[in-house]
Amino acid sequence: MAVVTRFAPSPTGMLxxxxxxxxxxxxxxxxxxxxxxxxxxxxTDRERSTDEAVRVILEGMRWLGLNHDEGPYFQTQRFxxxxxxxxxxxxxxxxxxxxxTKQELDEMREQQIARKQKPRYTGVCRDRTEPRAGVDPVIxxxxxxxxxxxxxxxxxxxxxxxxxxxxxLIIARSDGTPTYNFSVVVDDxxxxxxxxxxxxxxxxxxPRQINMLRALGHTPPVYAHVPMIxxxxxxxxxxxxxxxxxLQYQEEGYLPDALLNYLVRxxxxxxxxxxxxxxxxxxxxxxxxxxxxxxxxxxxxxxWLNQQHMMRMSPAELVPHLQYQLQRLGLASDNTALLEGIxxxxxxxxxxxxxxxxxxxxxxxxxxxxxxxxxxxxxxxEGAPFLQDARDRLAALPDWKAQPIHDALHALAxxxxxxxxxxxxxxxxxxxxxxxxxxIDVTLELLGSERTLARIDAALKRV
Ligand code: GLU
Numbered sequence: 522m523a524v525v526t527r528f529a530p531s532p533t534g535m536l537x538x539x540x541x542x543x544x545x546x547x548x549x550x551x552x553x554x555x556x557x558x559x560x561x562x563x564x565t566d567r568e569r570s571t572d573e574a575v576r577v578i579l580e581g582m583r584w585l586g587l588n589h590d591e592g593p594y595f596q597t598q599r600f601x602x603x604x605x606x607x608x609x610x611x612x613x614x615x616x617x618x619x620x621x622t623k624q625e626l627d628e629m630r631e632q633q634i635a636r637k638q639k640p641r642y643t644g645v646c647r648d649r650t651e652p653r654a655g656v657d658p659v660i661x662x663x664x665x666x667x668x669x670x671x672x673x674x675x676x677x678x679x680x681x682x683x684x685x686x687x688x689x690l691i692i693a694r695s696d697g698t699p700t701y702n703f704s705v706v707v708d709d710x711x712x713x714x715x716x717x718x719x720x721x722x723x724x725x726x727x728p729r730q731i732n733m734l735r736a737l738g739h740t741p742p743v744y745a746h747v748p749m750i751x752x753x754x755x756x757x758x759x760x761x762x763x764x765x766x767x768l769q770y771q772e773e774g775y776l777p778d779a780l781l782n783y784l785v786r787x788x789x790x791x792x793x794x795x796x797x798x799x800x801x802x803x804x805x806x807x808x809x810x811x812x813x814x815x816x817x818x819x820x821x822x823x824x825w826l827n828q829q830h831m832m833r834m835s836p837a838e839l840v841p842h843l844q845y846q847l848q849r850l851g852l853a854s855d856n857t858a859l860l861e862g863i864x865x866x867x868x869x870x871x872x873x874x875x876x877x878x879x880x881x882x883x884x885x886x887x888x889x890x891x892x893x894x895x896x897x898x899x900x901x902x903e904g905a906p907f908l909q910d911a912r913d914r915l916a917a918l919p920d921w922k923a924q925p926i927h928d929a930l931h932a933l934a935x936x937x938x939x940x941x942x943x944x945x946x947x948x949x950x951x952x953x954x955x956x957x958x959x960x961i962d963v964t965l966e967l968l969g970s971e972r973t974l975a976r977i978d979a980a981l982k983r984v
Contacts, residue, residue: 524556528597535766542784549806560589603699615736618658619646641688657695670728675745677880682728696826721746748815774875779827787816836861846878889954927962951980
């Protein structure tokens, strides 16, 4: 049977790395098995769902390249279907109307607590045949009273639940709207989901969902409940730990492949390999190998992986990421040769694409502010004759390429018997505004002769 997985986020909070890891595992399993990956937005909680959270899910998945084959489906657009299934269950007797009032339920609860019993719905309406005037009923699932449900979980192994512990769950509220566990069941059935891969905070919902699927005559899917991601303090990763919207990683200059590589290693490994391309992840990932211990989020490792991916990807692949960051700085360029050159020159010295863009500003603007400290140190009257000499030699170069630039500057330093820094740093400050840039020869080649000479001239004027 062809594999069908889904990612089913609730748009009640911003999609963050925890959700992305679940999405990744579902997507990888589908891709590895040549199956189908469905995106489904579980937005039935209308009060807590927001359009912004939906936007982050859709854009985040697109940015990550976790492409779906079907969807996005929205549960709020499927209410008619849920009502239809509820009618069917009422007709078949696997669900019933419950007329208990809130007050009655509260009393039931208090008595059970007084008797030191676990509070649960006792099932008084199971066999009620007469409606109660003035009460809008809820609809409950008729859960089996006896026996066990075994969740054959791919991560946790078999987990057994006693039916006696599961009470009759409400599947529709008195206003007719379906509840969360019920809509998941109808969707997983209708969408032909074969593998439910989700956070292990849902493990306790699973026996109820299995019972409902069986009541509907449907064979339940295979489940894999993946462990939570923890913050450095050992608590479930949350906003408190800076678990921010996935799009913030884009803004901060992370590469989607690096983020996915980081997340795939939380709970899964392949020998001691740390670096994975997308293709390698697809080829090697096996949901059966995910372990059930929770793992902690480590921002330093993510940063390290980001640079590793920057170093390994081709400059052409990185161009759109640099362009995005430049745009955020109000800069734009579609000069691919320049962008690729900058990537090659900068990537060893930065950890994110954002940092690369920030450090590359001077390639794109002409009014480069000169750092006063750098000017005081390197653009002095005493050094001006060297800068003038360097300018003249550069101006005389027939071929504006890194190698001749390099040779000319070295020759000058040798002739004047000064360290190379004395020649190079003033140029660097003049063209880039500061004392840190890629090697000067590469920098000047990328900048071009006209801009280089104009900036040196401007610097000479201020000394
Ligand atoms: N909507 C649920 C959540 O965001 C996931 C439910 C599921 O995967 O079954 O936690």
